[in-house]
Amino acid sequence: MKSKKYAVIVIVIILLVLAAVMMMGKRPFRSLKAEQIASMTVTLTPPDVTIELEPEQIQQAATLISQIVTYQKDQSYTDYAGQGVIFTITMTDGTKHSIMGYNPFVVIDGVGYRTKQEPCEQLNRFANELLG
Template sequence: MRKKRLMIAIACIILVGIAVIVFFSQQGKKPYKDLDAAQIVSAKVLLTPPDKTIEIENIQELVEYLNDVVVYNEDNSYTEYDGQGVVFTLTMVDGTQTDIMAYNPFIVIDGIGYKTKYEPCEALNSYANELLNSGTANIILEEPPTLSVVSDETAIGAVLGTYSWQKTNIDGTAESTIADSPHPLECKDLLSPPFETTETTATLRFTEDPDTILSVQCWSDEHWGEPATNSEDVTIVGNVLTLKLGGYIYEVTAEWNTENGYGGTASYFIYLKTAD
């Protein structure tokens, strides 16, 4: 009888222990509850989509959102989910960086996923989108934006060509990159097959609009491999191109000013074929 009571007591202790573990695991923890704005030198957030990075000026506001984040058990199944991710990159006073992705129902910290409390994570996501939609956010252009060309209600990505780009580092120094590319007429393997359209126009869609479209020129596909061939000018109104009949390789050159420390010039290639 005593042995039976002892076994029952042990079983009860085990059950209580399990209940305590479950309780505390459900309570979660706040990894950033002690984070202070003074610990952060700079912060930015990448929203994907639309693949835009924003500089965060009010770091205290961001910290208040991060203070409320609650994580539970480690869970890396976030890779199986689709949706918008917002990645906050914090540069700390000691020079280290940390990435925090709000991806409900997950928070991903430096590549490690955790199940998270819904409300604080959703607040982080909403905060990032409010910054993006404010119209006053400082977009960080660390490299040339991507360009899509839309015609016949279909979009196709243009190929990035030669560019000259400048970005400002945290310490205030400027870093410049110059990248060269072959002439568009030497890129047949890269640009083929053509994007075929029945429309006579195409619209340029940049992930971040340039300050100026410097030029748009084209070459007939009859001149593949002949880079010495003279180009033809292309009519553009706003961001809408007037296409030429037949197959043409188009080059768009655009410029972003460097007032905010990021910008430069970039060219893009695309091969379009308009039906006769």
């Protein structure tokens, strides 16, 4: 009887740990540095304006993008209306990435994710300040 009780406790603890790990977010661009970026643009929709970023702006954007936290995949962002800011990054190795901040979502290379609100909001604010 005691061994069954301990087995149940161990299983519950394992399930709680697994649930906690699944709820933790990921930072897909954690190691992004401005030195790795050849060029970057940001497109704001609306008003459908694209801005080429200067080196100091790329540094700021890289810092903000590195702080993005993603959770589970979620394509329901297409059901929402609002402003999206799309950062198009061309890396020095020639690869390209598209990152759209669309709170409470972030879309990375066409795949939508739920995101932590604060970093995504900072990214949107930064893009809108560039417009001004």
